[in-house]
Amino acid sequence: MHQIVGCQPPIKLNEEEERRKKKKKKQKVTDMLPVVVVHGGADHIPKERSEKSTLGVCSAARAGYTILQGGGSSMDAVVEAVTFLENNPSFNAGCGSVLNIKGEVEMDAIVMDGKTLGSGAVSAVRNIANPIQLARLVMDKTSHACLTAEGANRFARSMSVPEVPLESLITEYSRMRWTKNLAADANPVECQIGKMGTVGAVAVDVEGNVACATSTGGILNKMEGRVGDTPCIGSGGYADNQVGAVSTTGHGEAIMKVTLARLILFHVEQGQSVEAASDLGLAFMKSRVHGLGGVVTVDPQGRWAARFSSLQMSWAAAQKDTLHYGLYTGEHSTQSIEKPV
Numbered sequence: 001m002h003q004i005v006g007c008q009p010p011i012k013l014n015e016e017e018e019r020r021k022k023k024k025k026k027q028k029v030t031d032m033l034p035v036v037v038v039h040g041g042a043d044h045i046p047k048e049r050s051e052k053s054t055l056g057v058c059s060a061a062r063a064g065y066t067i068l069q070g071g072g073s074s075m076d077a078v079v080e081a082v083t084f085l086e087n088n089p090s091f092n093a094g095c096g097s098v099l100n101i102k103g104e105v106e107m108d109a110i111v112m113d114g115k116t117l118g119s120g121a122v123s124a125v126r127n128i129a130n131p132i133q134l135a136r137l138v139m140d141k142t143s144h145a146c147l148t149a150e151g152a153n154r155f156a157r158s159m160s161v162p163e164v165p166l167e168s169l170i171t172e173y174s175r176m177r178w179t180k181n182l183a184a185d186a187n188p189v190e191c192q193i194g195k196m197g198t199v200g201a202v203a204v205d206v207e208g209n210v211a212c213a214t215s216t217g218g219i220l221n222k223m224e225g226r227v228g229d230t231p232c233i234g235s236g237g238y239a240d241n242q243v244g245a246v247s248t249t250g251h252g253e254a255i256m257k258v259t260l261a262r263l264i265l266f267h268v269e270q271g272q273s274v275e276a277a278s279d280l281g282l283a284f285m286k287s288r289v290h291g292l293g294g295v296v297t298v299d300p301q302g303r304w305a306a307r308f309s310s311l312q313m314s315w316a317a318a319q320k321d322t323l324h325y326g327l328y329t330g331e332h333s334t335q336s337i338e339k340p341v
């Protein structure tokens with residue numbers, strides 16, 4: 001092998017100029033940090049519930065953003081935002097979860113840390129007010145990626161996570177929809193309407209670390225023990241500091257078939273913008289397996305997208321001093337982050 005000694009690339013006269021430009025570009029991009037984006041589920045939300053849904057995602061985005069502004073990690077921010085949404089009975093996660101065929105709540109959740117690719121998930125858990133916090137404990141305190149059903153509940157007890165009465169997670173609205181779907185003349189597709197509101201969040205902190213969190217009660221009148229896409233890595237969410245983070249919502253069986261979150265990040269790796277990559281992933285899911293859904297996506301520079309193929313998806317994003325939010329396709333409202341909606 002020949003070694004070429006003293007062979008240097010020619011010095012460009014405008015090298016300094018280029019360096020300055022690059023630095024400026026980098027500064028501009030990192031100015032976009034921190035950021036948090038949340039969703040309240042890909043849905044067809046009845047009019048009377050849409051305001052609550054928008055208010056809910058806006059306060060969750062604010063809660064996550066407060067953590068980031070205080071120098072907190074993206075993981076802390078997404079868990080905080082999703083905890084907010086789980087505690088809000090307007091969403092299909094935590095209190096307000098849809099009921100399975102037996103009229104019971106069984107919930108799934110996942111978190112993923114883009115710095116380490118560490119993740120934690122729970123599936124088919126009951127009696128837990130905040131499955132997202134339990135998912136985080138699985139990540140932080142075990143060597144496993146997912147715990148399910150009774151085992152997850154036993155782990156919760158060992159971690160002193162309080163168990164709550166099953167009834168406390170059931171709202172009148174979810175019971176009404178469950179009963180309606182049991183009727184002989186029920187239309188199961190129509191009965192899903194207004195109740196697909198899985199919740200999720202993605203964030204980038206000031207250090208450029210990305211994270212995702214997703215939590216759900218699943219789908220209405222599902223079989224006992226059904227596990228959806230949410231706790232599955234690459235389906236319900238994915239986070240990698242080298243690419244970005246995604247949280248998904250929609251028809252779980254379809255999302256799993258195309259591993260939607262990872263598919264979107266593949267498109268980002270191929271050079272697509274977060275917006276184009278999200279649209280490509282959703283379009284593929286629609287054409288290939290007839291599945292509808294929605295996603296929130298960020299890249300490590302703080303560029304973000306909230307996209308959906310369903311009729312609606314409530315979403316909100318907090319970045320710099322602005323809160324962005326929307327519900328219908330093409331809707332994008334903004335206001336100062338200081339001002340309550």
Ligand SMILES: NC(=O)C[C@H](N)C(=O)O
Binds near residue numbers: 092251255
């Ligand atoms: N609303 C949803 O997003 C449902 C969730 N993806 C599931 O199938 O469990």
